[in-house]
Amino acid sequence: MRPSVRRVRLLVVDDHPVVRSGIVGMLSGERNIQMVGQAADGAEAISMTTELVPDVVLMDLRMPGVDGVEATRWISSRPGAPRVVVLTTYDTDGDILRAVEAGAIGYLLKDSPREDIRAAVLSAAAGRSVLSPTVSTRLLGVARGVGGGIVGSCRQGETPVTLSPRERQVLQAASHGLSNSRIGAELYITEATVKTHLLRAYSKLGVDSRTAAVTEALRRGLLELD
Template sequence: MSAPAAPVRLLVVDDHPVVRDGIVGMVASDPGVEVVGEASDGAEAVRLARVLLPDVVLMDLRMRGMDGVAAIRELTRLGLPSRVVVLTTFDGDSDVLPAIEAGATGYLLKDAPREDLLRAIRAAAAGDAVLAPSVASRLVGRVRTPEANLLSPRELEILALVADGATNRAAGERLHLSEATVKTHLLSIYAKLGVGDRAAAVAEGFRRGLLDL
């Protein structure tokens, strides 16, 4: 009989103590999740993540001091193994895209049911990208405007590596990103190009002149 899987080690980051307590209360009762730390801003989150090495960081975006995007960018720069899932009340392009570009593995809204939150934490720990339905719809909706078809510099880098045959892991190692972050970028690329898989994305990239022959 195999031993039970170790619980997902979680760091909760939010600048409102009441909200933070609520999140901890929601997830701590699940035996599959262990809350190993709490932080009230991005700088504290980075300090704790370096010491605790959590599997997943549940990150608010708009905080006093260092905000969530800056913290995600710093965690990515440091090459920590922790995967970041944004948990916020904001789902506008100006919030979603910078967070994913900075290296977030997933993006959820604070009105998500408890089971969705726990499912997202487990998925992120396993290396899977997680997007709230409204966020995924927003990315797909960007395809409808001409400017949305232009990929970000990071997305172009990933698409070029995929076109060269790189796996998600290899692309992540090349760009110093986690495999899950590469998957999240690919979801955004698919949405912007209106395709459903890697091969179609590469073909569409060549067709649109985004990739060089």
């Protein structure tokens, strides 16, 4: 007998029943994804996350009551938290940054192809950040100053951050969605060393996730999305 493949437990959160049903229907037949629940708002998402223990939460952003940002912040702050991927129609700088700062590991738009959404769920479950091309472009725009030049190392009154060359290499690779083992193979270092460099970069940047680290490093001019 073939060994069973562990399926990613997925919770879908959206306040529009038709949209929610569409997402569930689109992903329910995937061999590597197990649909464990649906939530209609952020408060229900928080409750169901505790009850159902999903691996990934596909989170709408703007919802009545507890919105996607607040729900993401609560979910991401808990020990052993599932990964949150925002799936929304909004791609403004403020929406993206709020979601990333709340702890979202990914940010996709609802017009993304089915295969991209599927891949995002699986990548998030593996701890890899996921950004749609449009969102990547927006983040790069946030990091650019007037005339297209990369902004300086800090805002007024902000402590400058210096990443070591290896920390920048590892974080640059992480920005492309590579796993720790893949980064290690490309840089000829061990996976444990990759984790060490990432944790040091997180500490310096004052963040606790890959997506937030990439966003903050971009804003400070320490990385570029290439």
